[in-house]
Structures are given as C-alpha cells and as structure tokens.
Amino acid sequence: MTTALVLGGGLAGVAAAQTLGAAGVTTTLVDRADYHQFQPLLYQVATSQLPAEDVARPLRTIFASAPGVEVLVQDVVAASFADRSLTLDDGRTLTADHLVVAAGGSPNFFGIPGAAEHTFPLYSVADAERLRRHHRALVTEAAGAPVEPGALDIVVVGGGPTGVEVSGALAELFTALRKAGRLPDEGRVHLVDRGPAVLGPFSERAQQYAHRKLTDDGVLLRLGTGVDAVHPDHVELSDGTHLPTRTVIWAGGEKGPAVLAAAGAPTGRGGRLDVRADLSVDGFPGVWAVGDVANVPSGPGEGVPTLPQLGSVAQQSGRWAAENILRTTRGEGTEPFRYKDKGIMAMIGRNAAVAEVGRHRHEVDGPVAFAAWLGVHAMLLSGVHSRTDAFLSWAWDYFDRDHAATVESHDSPRRIAWGDATDDVPHIDLEPPRV
Ligand SMILES: Cc1cc2nc3c(=O)[nH]c(=O)nc-3n(C[C@H](O)[C@H](O)[C@H](O)COP(=O)(O)OP(=O)(O)OC[C@H]3O[C@@H](n4cnc5c(N)ncnc54)[C@H](O)[C@@H]3O)c2cc1C
Missing domain, CATH: 3.50.50.60 (FAD/NAD(P)-binding domain)
Structure with missing residues (x-):
C-alpha cells in the first residue's frame, strides 16, 4: 500500500x-497548527471585519470524512x-x-536591522489577531489620554498586493473609527515602497487606480523610498526621514x-x-x-x-x-503541471479592486473586479468549506456596509455563517514560531 x-x-x-x-x-x-488558515482574508481579521476563527478551519473537520488521512498537529x-x-x-x-x-x-526581512524584532508580518491568523489587538490597545490608550506624535500611525512596508490590500483595509478602518469619534485626527497610514509605483506586477492602469484609491482614502504613499531600519518607536527611511510609529506591518517579501x-x-x-x-x-x-x-x-x-x-x-x-x-x-509516467490561470487581482477596499483576468489579461476595476475577486476566492474556499454561499453572503454585506467601527467598539465582528458545530473551533495560539 x-x-x-x-x-x-x-x-x-x-x-x-x-x-x-x-x-x-x-x-x-x-x-x-490544528487548523487551515485562509490568508486572503487576513486583512479582514486584522481590521476587525472578521473574527480569526472564521478564516481558520480545523484540519480535523476538513478531513472528518477522509478516513485515509491522518492529521498530526x-x-x-x-x-x-x-x-x-x-x-x-x-x-x-x-x-x-x-x-x-x-x-x-515566511517573511523575508532582507537583513534590515530591527525588522524581524519590531514589525508585524501578516502570514497567519495569529499574526492578524496580534496586530488587531495591538492596534486596538493603542486606540484605547489614545481615548484616555493624549499620545505622543505618530503613536497611532501605521507604516506598511511593501507596495505589492499584500501591502496595498492591507493599507486599503486600514484606511477604511481609520475612516470608520474617525467617523465614530474614536480615533483622533492624527492617525495615518503610510505605505512605503522602493519602487516607483504600487502593485508592481499589475498594468499601469491598475497601478494608477490603486494609487488614486489609496490616496483618496488618506493613505500617504512614500514611493521610491526604502526602509533602512526599524525601531520600537520609529522607522528610518532611505531619504533620511524618521517616521515615528509603534506599528510597522511587514509586507516586504517572503522566502x-x-x-x-x-x-x-x-x-x-x-x-x-x-x-x-x-x-x-x-x-x-x-x-x-x-x-x-x-x-x-x-x-x-x-x-x-x-x-x-x-x-x-x-x-x-x-x-x-x-x-x-x-x-x-499505477506505473505511468508523470505529467507536467498545467496551470489554469485565474488572473491576478487585489482588493483595495470594500468596493474597490483591480483584476486582470483571462488568457489575455483583460483589465477591470471597481465593483466588477470586486466580483471577480469574490468568484475566484469562493472557489479557493470551496476546497475547505462546503458553504461558500455563506462566504458570498458575508462578502456582499461587507461590500455594502462598513461595520468596522461598530465591530471595534463591541468586539463582535459579523460572522460568516459557516454552520459549523459550536465545539468545532480552531486553537489559535498567538505566539507560534515565525518561520
Ligand atoms: C496576507 C496575504 C494575503 C494574500 N492574499 C491573496 C489573495 O487575495 N489571493 C491569492 O490568490 N493569494 C493570496 N495570498 C497568497 C496565498 O494565500 C498563498 O499563495 C497560499 O495560501 C499558499 O498556500 P500554501 O499551502 O503553499 O502555504 P500556506 O498557506 O502558507 O501553508 C503552509 C502551512 O505549512 C505549515 N508549516 C510550515 N512550516 C511548518 C513546520 N516546520 N512544521 C509544521 N507545519 C509547518 C504552516 O503552519 C501552514 O499551515 C495572500 C498571502 C498573504 C500572506
């Protein structure tokens, strides 16, 4: 056998x-981990739009009806x-x-001093939950007493899809918190990248769309600029600027x-x-x-x-x-991998996305791209969940209404109605190894 x-x-x-x-x-x-984690929804966890449990499906549940597969944690x-x-x-x-x-x-810090020690990578639900709790603590602290300049600022390192998507989600969270009177004016999101444009692998049109959307949402883009060092309370940029911050998100590459x-x-x-x-x-x-x-x-x-x-x-x-x-x-020869290309896409906010789909890389943006994003990701989720309809219904509600501020204040994100048994929960350890 x-x-x-x-x-x-x-x-x-x-x-x-x-x-x-x-x-x-x-x-x-x-x-x-005793669960499978769905990375494309980590931003929603980090920005309080989804509870961590909703993007972490216990492996024992996935393989419950597969007697030939043993799961070892x-x-x-x-x-x-x-x-x-x-x-x-x-x-x-x-x-x-x-x-x-x-x-x-695993995150690639390229040997940048302080990056491994003082940044928040975003690879796992534990990373996302750690970031959410850290930011929430800062916002709570700011509600009680004045905080030092930059304490509420977030610096995102890397303008690829991960950096752009997390910046977009954070900008929406900041707007929602401000509207609810829970975030002072000075909290800002900075996106830093050495390259001349965000979303390097995408077309110029998609790059411009993302640039405009992020800027309109209040993200401060610092392009053509690298990060030279990260400290607990500031980052050093290659143009000599010192940006005060207590939150640096690492989206600068993986290995x-x-x-x-x-x-x-x-x-x-x-x-x-x-x-x-x-x-x-x-x-x-x-x-x-x-x-x-x-x-x-x-x-x-x-x-x-x-x-x-x-x-x-x-x-x-x-x-x-x-x-x-x-x-x-079966004694047959192997076949070379043939990839069915689903295109490339990035979701920049609740109603904004860019997508290049099909063999000819047809470019779409806005709600049509958001719908394409949903379709592709529902298909990915169908490998681990039987209820992709529950995901789609959550997603359309997310698209329509901003729950971020309510969620932040009540600590109760709107759940995806997966319909899992109540004791079927993942064990999320907030300090797993980073590599
Ligand atoms: C924040 C973020 C957002 C993303 N968004 C999108 C998106 O919108 N669309 C898209 O298509 N792709 C997206 N991606 C990329 C996509 O998620 C990945 O390409 C994909 O999930 C990789 O799957 P994988 O199975 O190769 O690795 P992983 O999902 O990383 O799984 C690796 C598993 O190996 C386990 N493991 C590793 N080392 C050990 C060890 N030593 N011992 C035991 N277990 C170990 C880990 O715990 C983990 O469960 C995103 C990635 C990130 C990080």
Whole structure:
C-alpha cells in the first residue's frame, strides 16, 4: 500500500492530502497548527471585519470524512529529502513512499536591522489577531489620554498586493473609527515602497487606480523610498526621514521556510525549492514541492518563468502533485503541471479592486473586479468549506456596509455563517514560531 507524508495544511497541502486520501493512499498531514488558515482574508481579521476563527478551519473537520488521512498537529523540526522523512518536535521521525512539501513561505526581512524584532508580518491568523489587538490597545490608550506624535500611525512596508490590500483595509478602518469619534485626527497610514509605483506586477492602469484609491482614502504613499531600519518607536527611511510609529506591518517579501535549510536540496530564488515541470524535486525520487514553498515553472522546458505565490497556484499544484503520485503508483509516467490561470487581482477596499483576468489579461476595476475577486476566492474556499454561499453572503454585506467601527467598539465582528458545530473551533495560539 502506498504511503504519503504531507508537510503543511495550507491550500497546497490540503488539496494534495484530499486527492491522495480519496484515492486510497495512506496519508499523514502534519501542520504545527490544528487548523487551515485562509490568508486572503487576513486583512479582514486584522481590521476587525472578521473574527480569526472564521478564516481558520480545523484540519480535523476538513478531513472528518477522509478516513485515509491522518492529521498530526506538530512542528516539523527537520526534514530529510534523501529518505523522505520528517522529524517532529516530539522526537518522532516519520517516513513514507512520497513526501509532499507544502510548507508555505515566511517573511523575508532582507537583513534590515530591527525588522524581524519590531514589525508585524501578516502570514497567519495569529499574526492578524496580534496586530488587531495591538492596534486596538493603542486606540484605547489614545481615548484616555493624549499620545505622543505618530503613536497611532501605521507604516506598511511593501507596495505589492499584500501591502496595498492591507493599507486599503486600514484606511477604511481609520475612516470608520474617525467617523465614530474614536480615533483622533492624527492617525495615518503610510505605505512605503522602493519602487516607483504600487502593485508592481499589475498594468499601469491598475497601478494608477490603486494609487488614486489609496490616496483618496488618506493613505500617504512614500514611493521610491526604502526602509533602512526599524525601531520600537520609529522607522528610518532611505531619504533620511524618521517616521515615528509603534506599528510597522511587514509586507516586504517572503522566502522559503527555515525547515528547508538542512533538508538536502539546494534552494533557489527566494529561498524556495526549485521543482521540475511535474512538481518533483530533482535528485530526490518521491519528493514533491507545491504552493508557496516552491518555484513552480509556468510550463515545461528550461528557464521558463515561475508562477507567482498565489492561492490558485497553491491549490492546483497540490492537487497536481498528488495526481502525479497516483500516476507513478499505477506505473505511468508523470505529467507536467498545467496551470489554469485565474488572473491576478487585489482588493483595495470594500468596493474597490483591480483584476486582470483571462488568457489575455483583460483589465477591470471597481465593483466588477470586486466580483471577480469574490468568484475566484469562493472557489479557493470551496476546497475547505462546503458553504461558500455563506462566504458570498458575508462578502456582499461587507461590500455594502462598513461595520468596522461598530465591530471595534463591541468586539463582535459579523460572522460568516459557516454552520459549523459550536465545539468545532480552531486553537489559535498567538505566539507560534515565525518561520
Ligand atoms: C496576507 C496575504 C494575503 C494574500 N492574499 C491573496 C489573495 O487575495 N489571493 C491569492 O490568490 N493569494 C493570496 N495570498 C497568497 C496565498 O494565500 C498563498 O499563495 C497560499 O495560501 C499558499 O498556500 P500554501 O499551502 O503553499 O502555504 P500556506 O498557506 O502558507 O501553508 C503552509 C502551512 O505549512 C505549515 N508549516 C510550515 N512550516 C511548518 C513546520 N516546520 N512544521 C509544521 N507545519 C509547518 C504552516 O503552519 C501552514 O499551515 C495572500 C498571502 C498573504 C500572506
């Protein structure tokens, strides 16, 4: 009987384990968290639009009707590709016929002094919840007594999709809090990027749309400027400015996770694993890498560009690697990964988004792009939830009405009506390892 180990319960790992389990492969999925986390909705958690539990689905629930899949909640402290093994933090070492590495990414601080210690990365629900609580404490403090200049300002580092989306969500939260008389005038969101425009991978039209929307919402864009150092109470910018702040959000880049370091295969661009067109790791039979942890080629052949770190790439590559494992067990050859491109998109606020969809990268913005965003993300969620209608209904309400200020004051975000059993809750530890 064929056995498989899957490291990571994100979109890639879940898709791989579901496909393997359904085909009768004895599969063990290991994740340090007891839940799958849906990263595209982390901003909504950080800005009080959704409770953390709504974007963290217990892995045991996802695999409840998959008897062939065992879920282990453990930190993997070492991996060895040569013998397809994972060593867990309880000292056990597991091996299998196939090892699917789906361990995601980790923040890349590029050695900037103070960045690892004093910034808030946004990779997990724990990160998002930590940021929400930190900001809420600052706002509460400001309501009781005057605070020093910049104490309520937030500096977002990185103007890619993550930085733009979180800045847009924060700008809306700030506006809502101000309208409710809960935030003094001086609280500002600054978005800093070394490049000349936000949303680097998008078209010029999308970049201009995002620039205009952010500026209209009060975000202060500092383009062509880098961050040289981060301190507990200010950041140093490359133009010599010192921006006072107690909240720096790191959206400045990601790299492969630390567990790859001694696994045996050299890492490629971004500290990620280079994979062959069929998603296997060269030189290590039975080892596959999928999702954010991998540099996934966009097609067969040498030197082709790699695909971006996106939910649909993760989900599709996870499923594809599993299908290739099944092909090998049937004695067939593997197939090169064929990505069904869903386009690229970014949601800048409740009614504002940009999207480039279809083979010809048709550009849309505003409510049409918001609808495209919803469709693509509902599809991603359908891999872990049976009630995507509940997500869509929450999303349209979010689109229509701003609940942020009410939510902040009552600590009761509007829930997505997933219909899960009440005891079916994830255990969210606010201090998980960052790498
Ligand atoms: C803030 C944010 C917003 C995003 N927004 C979008 C969006 O709108 N649309 C989109 O398509 N994409 C978006 N993305 C990208 C998308 O979320 C990722 O590409 C995708 O989720 C990656 O899935 P994955 O399974 O490869 O990795 P992950 O989802 O990161 O899963 C990796 C899993 O591995 C586990 N793990 C790692 N190391 C260990 C270890 N040593 N031991 C045990 N467990 C371990 C982790 O706990 C985690 O559960 C966003 C990403 C972020 C960070």
